[in-house]
Amino acid sequence: MEAVKESWKAKGYIDEPVPEGTDLKAAIRQLCKEKNAVILAHYYTEGDLQDIADFVGDSLALARQAARTEADIIVMCGVHFMAETNKILSPEKKVLIPDLNATCSLAESCPADAFAAFVKAHPDHKVISYVNTSAATKAVTDVVVTSGNAREIVESFPKEQKLIFGPDRNLGAYINSITGRDMLLWDGACHVHERFSTAKLVALMKEHPGAKVLVHPECKGPVVKLADVVGSTAALLKYAIQSEADTFLVVTESGILHEMQRRAPGKTFIPVPPDDSTCGCNECNYMRLITLKKVYNSLRYEWPEVHVSADIAAAAVKPIERMLDISARLGL
Numbered sequence: 001m002e003a004v005k006e007s008w009k010a011k012g013y014i015d016e017p018v019p020e021g022t023d024l025k026a027a028i029r030q031l032c033k034e035k036n037a038v039i040l041a042h043y044y045t046e047g048d049l050q051d052i053a054d055f056v057g058d059s060l061a062l063a064r065q066a067a068r069t070e071a072d073i074i075v076m077c078g079v080h081f082m083a084e085t086n087k088i089l090s091p092e093k094k095v096l097i098p099d100l101n102a103t104c105s106l107a108e109s110c111p112a113d114a115f116a117a118f119v120k121a122h123p124d125h126k127v128i129s130y131v132n133t134s135a136a137t138k139a140v141t142d143v144v145v146t147s148g149n150a151r152e153i154v155e156s157f158p159k160e161q162k163l164i165f166g167p168d169r170n171l172g173a174y175i176n177s178i179t180g181r182d183m184l185l186w187d188g189a190c191h192v193h194e195r196f197s198t199a200k201l202v203a204l205m206k207e208h209p210g211a212k213v214l215v216h217p218e219c220k221g222p223v224v225k226l227a228d229v230v231g232s233t234a235a236l237l238k239y240a241i242q243s244e245a246d247t248f249l250v251v252t253e254s255g256i257l258h259e260m261q262r263r264a265p266g267k268t269f270i271p272v273p274p275d276d277s278t279c280g281c282n283e284c285n286y287m288r289l290i291t292l293k294k295v296y297n298s299l300r301y302e303w304p305e306v307h308v309s310a311d312i313a314a315a316a317v318k319p320i321e322r323m324l325d326i327s328a329r330l331g332l
């Protein structure tokens with residue numbers, strides 16, 4: 001590999017031109033073969049990335065996949081905390097994220113130092129962190145959760161155990177409401193889900209009276225209250241495939257529609273826009289930073305690589321493995 005250029009470092013991704021006439025999808029698959037690399041993609045990424053990925057999933061499935069892959073290189077098409085989780089679970093692998101600017105607003109809403117101080121101020125509380133956190137925040141956590149297992153993991157603690165939940169105040173409030181717990185919530189949120197509110201959703205519900213409303217639990221309480229089903233991206237997808245309904249109002253990042261349409265081609269999926277939207281969709285601008293061209297260059301030059309310092313990784317791996325163990329035990 002040639003030396004990492006200053007211009008790449010300044011940008012956080014590689015902007016080398018792709019040779020004219022290159023079929024990017026074919027070239028990426030060829031590089032994966034030559035380098036024994038796998039591509040993992042979250043449902044919120046662009047459809048063409050989901051199409052070329054070896055594995056597409058929700059946060060829980062992606063963590064599991066990273067723990068079990070035998071590839072030498074993992075290319076994470078998603079946001080930075082996902083690549084960090086991969087690295088923590090597979091420290092001997094090279095983990096690439098095609099654009100270092102692909103951060104997560106929710107993870108950013110929980111700076112590790114401030115969260116550590118909050119934890120220290122409540123020594124009688126166990127600490128539950130959503131997977132959308134930095135490795136350093138996970139390092140001061142007892143158990144990590146995703147939206148696919150948060151309820152069950154919270155319920156695995158004795159009722160009298162005091163709990164801190166961070167960083168998503170909406171997911172935390174939702175879990176409090178369905179478990180009867182009174183977890184202390186960190187005041188963070190996802191900039192995509194936080195934008196949804198009820199006016200456009202209610203109008204669409206009137207327009208499509210038979211439609212089922214699919215809501216991600218990172219949405220605000222009044223939006224969650226209108227849902228037929230609340231769940232992780234994988235849970236919403238599963239419901240859409242299995243349901244007898246034929247029309248669905250989808251209240252989460254609109255990238256998930258790609259897999260919904262692919263897996264349930266005869267059904268109608270309508271992305272619900274946020275009330276302040278003029279374009280009719282709600283996309284995560286960080287997820288959308290990952291493109292085919294950046295994936296190609298990242299694989300070609302094996303950069304940008306994600307690193308996690310040994311001490312942070314040693315502390316962060318424990319709550320992640322605890323989550324994977326509890327989830328496996330509960331059959332989630």
Ligand code: 13P
Pocket residue numbers: 042057058059060104132146147148190218231232233234
């Ligand atoms: P899930 O895929 O676990 O539902 O999480 C969505 C998300 O917030 C990804 O950043």
